[in-house]
Amino acid sequence: SQKIEQNSEALNIQEGKTATLTCNYTNYSPAYLQWYRQDPGRGPVFLLLIRENEKEKRKERLKVTFDTTLKQSLFHITASQPADSATYLCALDMESGYSTLTFGKGTMLLVSP
């Protein structure tokens, strides 16, 4: 079965720096990969989707890369702000049609002022 690995340790960075979060997966490559933000006691919020044939996707201060050779996605937040502090989840979609997502445990990001 597919396994998703995200760094379980919290990432602490200073405001203004770039945060980089890692998502690694085993076995076969997903059709697409998604990143979500989850605040405590709340449901996940969709951020970005990247397809297997895309190398990079950007949205405002966010950037996602997808390397199917390394089986890895990197999630970057540039010019980080304390409001970016949250848990970020990586999710893989393995199928077309009625697809289901498999989530990683997430990495907590703490941005200090």
Add this chain to the structure above:
Amino acid sequence: GAVVSQHPSRVICKSGTSVKIECRSLDFQATTMFWYRQFPKQSLMLMATSNEGSKATYEQGVEKDKFLINHASLTLSTLTVTSAHPEDSSFYICSARGSQGRRYEQYFGPGTRLTVT
């Protein structure tokens, strides 16, 4: 757009009772809805997938007779936890996916915190 609501946000019930959680897509038609469960510091675990008008598909290890799912309309799905026990205490989250446009994106509800005493 793409707002999903859940009700209630928190519920405390006694062991042995049943609890119903509602999931609604407010501004789009959700052909498919998903129910997840999340324990503290753990990932979201998919419990079941439901398509409007048909029976839900449950993931391995999820008891369909205990977790009753109904997806009666394109905007409403319900999860009923029957004969709840303390080990059912968890954070239950639904998500919905539309039939058009960005059909690969799932929109999540705010979650329901269930505590069984």
